[in-house]
Structure formats: C-alpha cells, structure tokens
Amino acid sequence: MDLIEELRAALPHEGAVLTDPDLLRSYEHDEADLCAYGTPAVVVRPRTTGQVSAVLRAASRRRIPVIPQGARSGLAGGANAIDGAIVLSLVAMNEIVDIDPANRIAVVQPGVVNAQLRREVAAKGLYYPPDPGSWEQSTIGGNVSTDAGGMCCVKYGVTSDHVIGLEVVLASGEVLNCGRRTAKGVAGYDLTSLFVGSEGTLGVITEITVKLRPAPASSLTLVAVFDTLPAAGAAVESIITAGMQPSMLEVIDRVTLSAIEAFRPMGLPTTAAALLIAAVDSGGRAPDDLAAIAALCQQAQAADVHVATDATEADALLAARRLAHPAMEQFATGLFPSGGGIMVDDVAVPRTRLVELIEGIEGIAAEYGAVVATVGHAGDGNLHPIIVIDRSDPTSLARGQKVFDAIMSLGLSLGGTSTGEHGVGLLKRDWLAREIGPTGLKAHRSIKAALDPDNILNPGKIF
C-alpha cells in the first residue's frame, strides 16, 4: 500500500487527507518572515490519538518527515513544511475534554483555540492566563509546543507554568502519558516540561492538561507617556525593583504608536516617544498599587500619567497594544509598496538591563539607517523589536538581517536569551547554538536521538 492509500485507510473521514496542490500550498508556512519552507506531499487532519499514531507509524516505516502544525500563527518558522513531508495538522482535534473547577484543571485537545479556552473557563469563574498576541487564532497545542507567553506573564508566567500533563504520540506511534492531574507530583523525570517548547521535534501532543486559576479581581490600568524610550525602560526597572506585581506592563514606542493610530485611529498620543501601559489586579490593594506605579513613572520623568477611567478605556489601550503586529505590517507596506514586510524579533534580558537593551536597539537602528519599532512585554525584560524591510530590495533585506543579528548579539551580551517566547524554529537556530554552546547542543541532539531515532519529527527545527 502506498503512503496516501495507507493514510486514507487510517483516516477515512472527509477532508482528513489532502493532496490537492492548492490546498497543500496553504499549509506550507507559519507567520515568520524570511524562513525557508517547502511543499508537503500530503496534509493529514486526524481526529483521534489513534489516527495520529497511525500517521506516525506510516511515516516511521518510510522515514518520511512529519511536520506538526496548529494554526500556523508562529513567528519563528517552527511549523514550516519541507518538500515531500507529511504535514500533521492538529486543528481538527479541537475538543475541550474537561473543565474541572474543583481541581482547577482543564483537559483539552491540541486544536482548541486559546481564546476559546479562556472564554469557556471564564464562564466557570476560572482563568487560563497565557495570552499570546495570536490568542484568537493560535491553538493550545501550538502554544504548548512553543511555550507561548503574552501580556499576563509578568504576573502569571508562561504556558509551561500552566501545563501539568500531556498525552504525546512518539515517533514510533506509541502513546506516552506524562504528568498528572494532581496539584503536585514528582514521579520520574519531568517529561511534560521537556515536551513543552520542543516545537514538535520530540513527539506530537494530542492532549493537554492545564492548571487554572481562580478568576482574578478586575484590573485597574494606567498609561504613562515618556519623552524617551529609555525613560520608559527606567520606569519599568524601578517598578520591578520596588517589588510591585503588575498584571501587565507593556511598552509601545513612537513608530508603533503611529502605525497603530494609522491602522485604527483611536486618539493615541503619537507624538510621545513611548507609552507604558500598566495594570494591577490585586483586589483591595489595587488602587494603592496603581498609585505607587504612577508615582514611580513620575519619578522616572513621565510627561504624563493617565489612569483609565473605566474598563472600556482600559480595554481600548489593550486592544491598541494587540494591534502592533498587523499595524506594523500595514505600515511596512505603506513605506515600501513594492514589498514592505517586517521581521519580528523576540529578545529577553534581565530586567535590570532593559534600558541598555532599548538604548542599544536605538543605536543599532541609527547605525544601519533602519526603521525598527519596539514594542513588548517590558515588565519581563522581553521586547519585540520589529524591523521594517523591503522584500523586493536585496540591500534592504541584507540590512534587516544585519540589524536582526546585531539585536540578538546585544541581547546575549546583556545576559539575555535569543528568544523570550516565540521559540527557535528556523529563525533562531544559529542563535540558539551560540546561546547554549557545544555542550548544550550535544545534550539537545542526544535527547532528540533518544526519542526520535530516525529524525522524522519536524527535522531541522531548533538545531
């Protein structure tokens, strides 16, 4: 039986095995710019763990690469296909299996969309914190595979802080259950954490158990306006050093502000060098906490500090922040109609080095004459510099790559990491090697070989 016949026999339902060339092309890549991709031989959309096993057995026997995919909203090329591979899309496994308020856990299939899970648990008075920018599109499976972050992380941590159990199909087709449903558990190696963030290179995640939190108190929000971006960074450092625990602490620079205002006019102060948006959800202490943060912003020379008068205004600020990515894409197209695009970077440094990172990025942009917008999770020391490029101009592309590399290099020199939350994928492979060194790479390779000896799972990603 050839591969396609075997896959059709194992996945008999309509639309489960796609070979139409037009359809195949729509599964080629994620949202990362400038990462290589190929055309898969086939796309499968299993509905059960048993079907995922069947796909992996068929692939293993033939040593055909398998590329797991969620919503393809990733930003590092981790879901990009290669020629002749099987793309294994998990989007049809999209059931919320269980929400258990008493034990504060939920069990979900990988294709459940982040925002859907958030809404369903919220309806039961619970909270699933991880909130990547892509939350209305991205799947929990993809979030787990990249260990996605978001704006909540400054207080509530990243995806890995919330995953306590997984069902994973190994390259052999065997089904591994790891982790637990209990609040605590230390039985054996923490395989759950090993699979989280492994970007589909060690196994295919088919079920996820996450911890939930009680719904937080409603939050209070302020926005502080700064005349320089480093001043906003200094405010962040002083807020963290003072022991404050904001539930959000985001920065938006002037370029991004202008782009957002052009994308959706909402009266943002586009002449400001930087906005800092801070929120607190500490219940009865919240007004005092917000006042303390406001005072620290003023000490850091904020030109203006404005407390949102109600939830509507706070939501509008949040919505503005969430538009950074599409707004910058439109801005790039406006700047370079022939081929405007953006390279979204992701760098995190110790929070005390944030000002140095911001000043360094400004210096790099000036040195190369590039447009670099800076936006990000300032409270985590995690920025997303966005480099505007003209894809049709080789000089612009080369300059973009140099700026990107200079920012990565700067981040590492400040004791940082080459990816705070987007993952390595294809985009950061060289930087990962530099960050973890030869011993780290060797350990990665040995673990990969132990779990996927034929290297069929998302080969070439991460390292």
Added chain:
Amino acid sequence: MDLIEELRAALPHEGAVLTDPDLLRSYEHDEADLCAYGTPAVVVRPRTTGQVSAVLRAASRRRIPVIPQGARSGLAGGANAIDGAIVLSLVAMNEIVDIDPANRIAVVQPGVVNAQLRREVAAKGLYYPPDPGSWEQSTIGGNVSTDAGGMCCVKYGVTSDHVIGLEVVLASGEVLNCGRRTAKGVAGYDLTSLFVGSEGTLGVITEITVKLRPAPASSLTLVAVFDTLPAAGAAVESIITAGMQPSMLEVIDRVTLSAIEAFRPMGLPTTAAALLIAAVDSGGRAPDDLAAIAALCQQAQAADVHVATDATEADALLAARRLAHPAMEQFATGLFPSGGGIMVDDVAVPRTRLVELIEGIEGIAAEYGAVVATVGHAGDGNLHPIIVIDRSDPTSLARGQKVFDAIMSLGLSLGGTSTGEHGVGLLKRDWLAREIGPTGLKAHRSIKAALDPDNILNPGKIF
C-alpha cells in the same frame, strides 16, 4: 594512578577525599526506612565545579558508580550508596553566589541549606518559597534533585516552579549550562526542568539559579478542629472549590497530634480527630479571606474554629506541624521499644478525591490492624501517611509493607500519583513503573542512556 590517588590529586584540600571506614559508613544512606544501601569505596567533597568534573571523568573512565549526596535528609533512598561507589557530597559547595533583588533571582551552590537561603533573601525583602520539612538541614541541591515541596506549595508551588537555570556536570565531566537569568526564555529544550527532580541520575548539579518573590504580606492563621478526619478533608475540598488561595492548608490527625504533644507538650487538642491549619497572606483581603475559610470549616461541621491571636501563636501551630516526623519516630520507639520505626509515605490525589483518600487510608489501617498516622499538605491533596512498624518483628514489617502498598494502590486508583514531593529513589521504583507504564519507562530509559550512556550516575534509582 589508582582511583584514590587520582581523586586526591584533583581534590588536594583537607577532608576532600575520605576513605576511613567509619566515615564512609556515615555516608551510606538518607532518612528513608527500609531501603537498601551499601558502603562506598570513597567519599569526595569537592569545592568547585572543576573538581566535580574531575571526579566524574575519573569515574567514567573506570565505570564506577557515582552517588551524589546533599544533606541525606531525603525520604525515598535516592541518596543511598552502593558498595564500591564514589559518594559525591556537595555539602562543601555551599556558597550563595549572588542575590539580585532587582531581577528577583538568586544564584547558589548546591550545598546551601534551604533555611539559610530563605533567611538571606528575607533580609533583602525577598522570599524563596519552597519549604520542605527538612529546611534547616536539607540543601538546595537536594531540594532541586528531588523537586521538594513543603507547606508553601498550595499557593506558591514546588521547587521546580522556582528554578530557572542550572549548571550541571554530565557523566562525561562536561559542564552544561541550561536555563537563564531572564524572566522568560524558550531557547531550546527545557533541560532545566528535566534535571530538576531527576535525583542525580542525569547529571550533578553544581549551581542553581532560582526565582525569588517579593516578601509576602504577613499571614493570618486559623486552626479548625474536626470530629472526623474525612470532615477535615471535606472542608479542604470546599475551600479550594470556593476559589480560596490559602498560603498554607495542612491537616494533622489524632495519632500525630498525640505524638507531637508527647514529644513537646504545647496544649494541643489531642482528643480531636483532626486539626486543619490554614493561613492566608493576601494583605488587605486577608481578614475577609480567613473569615471565609472559617465559615467553610464551620459548614463542614468543624467542632471549633480558632483564629490565632498573634504571630507567636501562629508560629507555634506551624512548629507543631513541623514536629510530626520526629514526634512520630519517638512515638514508634515508645510503642515498640525493641525496634519501633516509621515508614513515611507520600501520596497525592486530585483535591476532590481527598476525602476518599482519607477514608481509604483509615479503612486500610483498620483492615490490617496497623497504626497509620496521617498528616500532610491537604490543600494540595498531598498526604504523608506514616505507618508505625516494629523493625524487630518480621510480621510487623511485612504488614507495614502491605499497608504501604495498599495506600499507593489506592492513590493511583483515585487518579493520583505515587509521590507528591519526596521522589521515587529506591522506595517507589515499582510504583513508578505502575504509574507511568511501559512506554513511560522506555522514554525514561532512553533519556537516561542519552545523557549517561555508561549508567554511572546514581544507578538503580527511580527505575
């Protein structure tokens, strides 16, 4: 050069290489009862990472087993020596390398004692939550190797929730740096979490970077007295289901209460079937939170609910809880002067199954006519049933083992795990195999072989 000569050359300082038989015997085992151990050929006490590398190179070349040890306060035999092995004690690497309040991290060597780190960071207004019962003896290296818990976990999580970076010497002697100093980071596989809880079987941890929290608000404490142990369990379930976030929620049963009162008289209500100790540290909300917990205890038929009038009284309650282990040891010796001892179990279930677990343990004790005290972190669904045995009586020993196994079996049947926080070591190897199944075991073995191909690191532990 023979092994001892090579070790002496690499570790030239006084007391670094021990071969005196009396000294060797004092390094044979941890605090677990009824676990096998042997006599090492040599004990080494390195002071630097380079010395640890030298020891592992010498061991690798000769394929001699290496048993990493901290304070040997473990409760699962994970640090037990085997005949002819090298015991690698990390207690001389006991420096706090850095406490960085602005980035809220500390960097420590593995031999630093838990309580020492807690005190030093507290002096800077910060908080290192993990608080195993052994905190005045146990080392951070041991805590990390077993992923130790404690009373804080119900609100603040276990050791793995606080470790963000490690320096590890691999079996080959190579030094691996993993993790980060940043608030977020997803560069490559989460090797840090893989080493946490791996009980010295994958590498020797030589430096640890932990997250710190701002010092919590001072806590308020109550004690609720129950006429039955299941009623206390029901109170816990209702507290968690109501979305409360106590900073401590501990249960002590009648046997344990009597043992503690006999060990150190402090006026505990020894006629009560169970005490529940709850604390909250939610700042301005704390009085309301404590009142809500008190009301839930009363609804669950508490005979009495008493709010501690001050910190001294609260501390006394906490101190009583912390005496459970030594008090039960004394109780066992009193009961069986010829060889009284205790088997300390560690089982965690989903919090909604706590009452079933408690009732099941009472049933098992009755069925076998055994004395089983129950104490533990009720808020996590994590209990430590303590089985009293007479070591000099084979019937008592056999009965103890049967009770132990019945409790383990019950825990798994309730969807629980065979170890909530003590680890697998030697004590729970069979139960781990049952819990994770053949595919899980195979994954463990392949990862072990990938990182320690000659199986020299703590061989025979975990699986």
